[in-house]
Amino acid sequence: MRRRDFMAAVSTILAAAAAQPARAQNKTKIKAAQIGTAHAHASGKMATMRKYSDDYEIVGFAEPDKNLRIRAAIHPTYRDLKWMSVDDLLATPGLQVVAVETQVRDLVPTAHKCIAAGVSIHLDKPAGESLEEFKKLLSAATAKKLIVQMGYMLRYNPAMQLTYKLAKEGWLGELFEANATMSKTISSASERKQLAQYPGGTMFELGCHVIDSLVHVLGQPQKVHAFGRKMKPKQDGLVDNQLAVLEYEKATATVRSAMVEVSGEKRRQFVLCGDQGTIDIRPLEPAKMLLALSKARDPYKSGYQEIELPKSLGRYDGEFIDLAKILRGEKQPDFTPEHDLAVHETILRASGVMV
Numbered sequence: 185m186r187r188r189d190f191m192a193a194v195s196t197i198l199a200a201a202a203a204q205p206a207r208a209q210n211k212t213k214i215k216a217a218q219i220g221t222a223h224a225h226a227s228g229k230m231a232t233m234r235k236y237s238d239d240y241e242i243v244g245f246a247e248p249d250k251n252l253r254i255r256a257a258i259h260p261t262y263r264d265l266k267w268m269s270v271d272d273l274l275a276t277p278g279l280q281v282v283a284v285e286t287q288v289r290d291l292v293p294t295a296h297k298c299i300a301a302g303v304s305i306h307l308d309k310p311a312g313e314s315l316e317e318f319k320k321l322l323s324a325a326t327a328k329k330l331i332v333q334m335g336y337m338l339r340y341n342p343a344m345q346l347t348y349k350l351a352k353e354g355w356l357g358e359l360f361e362a363n364a365t366m367s368k369t370i371s372s373a374s375e376r377k378q379l380a381q382y383p384g385g386t387m388f389e390l391g392c393h394v395i396d397s398l399v400h401v402l403g404q405p406q407k408v409h410a411f412g413r414k415m416k417p418k419q420d421g422l423v424d425n426q427l428a429v430l431e432y433e434k435a436t437a438t439v440r441s442a443m444v445e446v447s448g449e450k451r452r453q454f455v456l457c458g459d460q461g462t463i464d465i466r467p468l469e470p471a472k473m474l475l476a477l478s479k480a481r482d483p484y485k486s487g488y489q490e491i492e493l494p495k496s497l498g499r500y501d502g503e504f505i506d507l508a509k510i511l512r513g514e515k516q517p518d519f520t521p522e523h524d525l526a527v528h529e530t531i532l533r534a535s536g537v538m539v
Contacts, residue, residue, distance in 0.1 A: 292314070460477070473491045
């Protein structure tokens, strides 16, 4: 796989904004909506759908919580959008997809309503605290031939796209080690208290993103060992410092996630090692990537080198560009329900939550 081939492939996925009208020409817009505004990614997801207005027609949004609805009403992202009840929204003629952006505990129950109404979903992460309920959701969607696209934000990151390709093509050889870190600082007492409601802590909230990528390249681990620590036990019960070790037949992987690391976003990283090459991404956004190869592979030399990556248009652009193609029947999803279920089980185990 030559560099120019990769750049072309990723550019297709990320799709330059200038190419959007040509892509959507003579195609019916996808009727889309959003339920919930409480999720940390909610406004970003809506802004991205509105950005791709040649692909998506936003019919409105639903927010059952009055206070959140008032807040959304003055948010620029939701300006001029129609507010609807959940029932009225799901009854909208021709509605094809809903972005589910509620609080985490309401994600899967809300998703069930969408699937029951015959509507595909973009479901933000993580997929609740019950593996069984998520399994039921995926089964229901599959039975109705509906799409469940999970909102793990690194899937279409240009560095991750190249990592997936190089690992699949065997450029790294036999994989034996992976290390990932996904941390940040949370100083707000109210935000910490809200996150403390979930026993999975920071691994559940943040680590899930890199676990999705690890499972994509290494598969579901044979064993998962979770280590959780509370840095401020007198303040709240938040498990804010976590480590997970994933075991494979010939490989091991570690995932670290903390909410007390100074400028933790700058040290978010993903390292993948094989006996013929290593990928070192740090930070993840905007991605900077080093590649080490045991031998030269055109156009790359042997040893370590920095890789030029396609520019990302935005954190969520790739997933909604891809979702439009999937909904139009132009391609199959790159991430299957089986993958999503394996990811969620791994997340729960890595978070120290009983499955």
